[in-house]
Amino acid sequence: MQARLGRTALFVATTTYGGTAAALQTIERVTRIHAHIRGTLPDGTPYVANDPQLIRWVHLGEITSFLRAYQDLSLQPLRSDRQDLYFAEMAQIGERLGAHNLPQTRHQALSQLQDFRSELRVDERTRETIDLIEHYPCAPLDRPLVSLIVRAAFQMLPDWALEMLERERSCALEQAAVRTALQGMGASLAWAFAETGVAARARQRMTTELKAVGSSPGT
Incomplete structure (x- = not known):
């Protein structure tokens, strides 16, 4: 899995x-x-x-x-x-x-x-998958971030999905705290991967392609 x-x-x-x-x-x-x-x-x-x-x-x-x-x-x-x-x-x-x-x-x-x-439907396979997600193997230093992501993911599910999984939606205060924490971490990750991440490589590729189009005859 x-x-x-x-x-x-x-x-x-x-x-x-x-x-x-x-x-x-x-x-x-x-x-x-x-x-x-x-x-x-x-x-x-x-x-x-x-x-x-x-x-x-x-x-x-x-x-x-x-x-x-x-x-x-x-x-x-x-x-x-x-x-x-x-x-x-x-x-x-x-x-x-x-x-x-x-x-x-x-x-x-x-x-x-x-x-x-x-x-x-929710069955044993569903519960096994959820258990894997909630205990996803990762380095100890990554555990806080992974835990926040998992908590946020469940809170983004529609009400009917949470009901099927027999889970309750967190209070507004907890949702706001998780959102703020992830936004802060996301900003740090965006800075860290500004030059090497997949989005950065995509921007570099698009820049190269646009320059090629701009320099072609008839443009």
């Missing part, structure tokens, strides 16, 4: 900050892997990893969670129109993975997420 979470993080980083060629290569690799993954749920229901409906659920869960985290923790949250643009752009990734009928706006995304509620 830990390795799988790592691969998911790499996929997100590549499709978010990588160039078009790298993103398409990563999507193609994931699609090939999905083609060979199949099994049976505890209730006997067969499944395949490249099922368009399953991919749509994963896509919805990811993009709504990413945006919620950004809006909650960023010092410059996105305007409504920029949020819609985010969903429209991310739909291109989900479609290349095989999903259909993906949302183009925030309203559509939240509505489609609600439509999946009747298909969701």
Whole structure:
């Protein structure tokens, strides 16, 4: 499970900050892997990893969670129109993975997420995954940051999801404290990775590409 979470993080980083060629290569690799993954749920229901409906659920869960985290923790949250643009752009990734009928706006995304509620369940696998996340292996010095991230992640879940997981939402004071702490740490991390992180490399790549376009004949 830990390795799988790592691969998911790499996929997100590549499709978010990588160039078009790298993103398409990563999507193609994931699609090939999905083609060979199949099994049976505890209730006997067969499944395949490249099922368009399953991919749509994963896509919805990811993009709504990413945006919620950004809006909650960023010092410059996105305007409504920029949020819609985010969903429209991310739909291109989900479609290349095989999903259909993906949302183009925030309203559509939240509505489609609600439509999946009747298909969701909490079982032993869910509890095992949560336990892994809450006790994610990391260096002792990283533990405070990881703990804050996990606490914030649970508080960003919609009320119905917390209810399914039998968890209560933290009080407003605790939520504010966690948010402030993460914003402070985030600013420090942004400074530390200003020249070497994936976002920095993406900016450098875009600068190079724009200069190349600007210097080409006819521009």
